[in-house]
Amino acid sequence: MTGLVASYGSGAMSNSMDDIAQLAEAFFVIGSNTTEQHPVFGTMLRRAVRFRGAKLIVADPRRIDLTEFATLHLQQRPGTDIALLNGLMHIILQNGWEDKAFVAKRTEGFEEFRETVMRYPPDKVAEITGVPLEKLYQAAEIMAQSKPMAVMWAMGITQHITGVRNVMSLANLQMLLGNVGVPGGGVNPLRGQNNVQGACDLGGLPNVYPGYQNVTIPAHKEKFEAAWGVKGLKTEVGMTLTEMVPGIETGAIHALYIMAEDPAVSDPDSAHIRHNLQQVDFVALQEIFPSETAAFADVLLPGASFAEKDGTFTNTERRIQRVRRAIPPLGESRPDWVIIRDLARRLMALDPARFDWQAPHVGWDYKHPSEVMDELAALTPIYAGVRYERLEKGERLQWPVKDETHPGTPILHVGQFTRGKGRFHAIDHLEPAEGPDEAYPFIMSTGRVLYHWHGGEMTRRAEGLVKVYDEPLAEINPDDAARLHLDEASRVRITSRRGAIETAVLITERVPPGMVYTNFHFPQAGANELTQAVLDPQAKIPEYKVTAVRVEKVA
Numbered sequence: 001m002t003g004l005v006a007s008y009g010s011g012a013m014s015n016s017m018d019d020i021a022q023l024a025e026a027f028f029v030i031g032s033n034t035t036e037q038h039p040v041f042g043t044m045l046r047r048a049v050r051f052r053g054a055k056l057i058v059a060d061p062r063r064i065d066l067t068e069f070a071t072l073h074l075q076q077r078p079g080t081d082i083a084l085l086n087g088l089m090h091i092i093l094q095n096g097w098e099d100k101a102f103v104a105k106r107t108e109g110f111e112e113f114r115e116t117v118m119r120y121p122p123d124k125v126a127e128i129t130g131v132p133l134e135k136l137y138q139a140a141e142i143m144a145q146s147k148p149m150a151v152m153w154a155m156g157i158t159q160h161i162t163g164v165r166n167v168m169s170l171a172n173l174q175m176l177l178g179n180v181g182v183p184g185g186g187v188n189p190l191r192g193q194n195n196v197q198g199a200c201d202l203g204g205l206p207n208v209y210p211g212y213q214n215v216t217i218p219a220h221k222e223k224f225e226a227a228w229g230v231k232g233l234k235t236e237v238g239m240t241l242t243e244m245v246p247g248i249e250t251g252a253i254h255a256l257y258i259m260a261e262d263p264a265v266s267d268p269d270s271a272h273i274r275h276n277l278q279q280v281d282f283v284a285l286q287e288i289f290p291s292e293t294a295a296f297a298d299v300l301l302p303g304a305s306f307a308e309k310d311g312t313f314t315n316t317e318r319r320i321q322r323v324r325r326a327i328p329p330l331g332e333s334r335p336d337w338v339i340i341r342d343l344a345r346r347l348m349a350l351d352p353a354r355f356d357w358q359a360p361h362v363g364w365d366y367k368h369p370s371e372v373m374d375e376l377a378a379l380t381p382i383y384a385g386v387r388y389e390r391l392e393k394g395e396r397l398q399w400p401v402k403d404e405t406h407p408g409t410p411i412l413h414v415g416q417f418t419r420g421k422g423r424f425h426a427i428d429h430l431e432p433a434e435g436p437d438e439a440y441p442f443i444m445s446t447g448r449v450l451y452h453w454h455g456g457e458m459t460r461r462a463e464g465l466v467k468v469y470d471e472p473l474a475e476i477n478p479d480d481a482a483r484l485h486l487d488e489a490s491r492v493r494i495t496s497r498r499g500a501i502e503t504a505v506l507i508t509e510r511v512p513p514g515m516v517y518t519n520f521h522f523p524q525a526g527a528n529e530l531t532q533a534v535l536d537p538q539a540k541i542p543e544y545k546v547t548a549v550r551v552e553k554v555a
Ligand SMILES: Nc1nc2c(c(=O)[nH]1)N[C@H]1C(S)=C(S)[C@@H](COP(=O)(O)OP(=O)(O)OC[C@H]3O[C@@H](n4cnc5c(=O)[nH]c(N)nc54)[C@H](O)[C@@H]3O)O[C@H]1N2
Pocket: 008, 030, 031, 032, 033, 034, 036, 037, 038, 059, 060, 061, 062, 064, 077, 078, 079, 080, 081, 153, 154, 155, 156, 157, 191, 192, 193, 445, 446, 447, 448, 449, 450, 451, 452, 453, 454, 545
């Protein structure tokens, strides 16, 4: 689950895991540690490479497990993906390898895009990215010769101040190669949290109603006002989580209702977050465990976990899946939707005259999550045909599901993009907000390990996982370790401009020299003590993947 206020990297896979695994001639995985962080799909990719000879290009600053069976590993310097992609597209264009028919028929904005890409000759790109020339040529050639190729990415692409531009560059690449709207191709962000896709689909974003119906469009406002029997819904875009926390300081935010989110651990610059959580007038926290954030809460609302409730989860390929309660909720906990329903009813009771009680969907009187789905279907074109009865019959529905007889949509953008023609964007390389310098000579990259989940509230309670991985470990290259006189028993202090952590080390070739890799699974040494709250201007996602730090031996 993810908190409804934050959802990183919106979008959804254009294709399905099955068609990609079965039909792609090549996979381009950029900024996703797929085997560790998306192990089901990671296994499907591994099998496709092993058993049917699909090619795999991995672009990742670290030597992740995928690189062990990759055809080619492009080990770029963190934060240089735009330069890398422009360089590859430069080679493709120079050789005339682009899909000319697709570009002519399905796209616009090509000329301006081409001019920009022409400013990224391979030798310049090799210099910016650190990827050797011959690997750039090899990669471009594999991409041109393997049709269809599917592109997959995750947080290595989005968690940068250039997150949105990085994604647009990947869309450029796939349009250039004509890999959009075809089985085995597509642009495929791998969504991280269980049901983060569903949370976004249902409007857990500041700018949309359910089904990505933009709040700024008056017709949408009127439709939902009529359905919910209420006047005065706003047409302004709201705030993201990363704007709400600074909003506490400016007086824009007085109270927080936090559900299934642990910002004290997972947001950038923890000292600043703690300061703000202390300042805010009121915090209600809906959780399944007393998390690090619970220390700042005035009220704790005990939610029930996934195994204790009925409902649906929507996964990264837009597939709506029925979830069934395995055990009754423990203790006083209740399903999240029941807590929200009862709270909403009490709020409505404070001012009943505000509502038109004849409206079709007023009153929050749901008795079962299937009734929530029925309302969603009535108001949301992409879910219009989704019904519990269909899911229970075993139908494998992927949205858009246009009506009760529509079979769903395994592949998006077939024949046409939602907006008509696909738009090429002219995109230039931009350096990360913080680069290494004399005082902070290392780049810290952050992320996850196989054995733990984010703040670790769930996984640090699992005996078997803690047996395998029981403390925070900073990954450091053997060359750097030798220079700093570190061995496996050493501890280091890692310092950034925001703070410092002390941690044990894992000396490993997985990270290149000059990089340390840390995670945020353990509160005693969380990566976010060091990260900074610089955001992508559009998506407002923090640059978690590049922080300048100093590493010192302490013992
Ligand atoms: N076991 C486990 N699985 C998880 C999670 C978990 O906590 N634990 N979390 C889930 C969630 S919510 C998410 S969002 C996903 C995240 O899934 P991923 O995004 O696959 O995982 P990350 O660890 O964030 O890192 C992605 C990769 O980006 C690389 N990278 C770093 N900097 C750059 C860069 O500048 N460019 C490029 N191209 N790559 C870069 C890293 O080396 C890493 O291999 O995982 C999900 N799955």
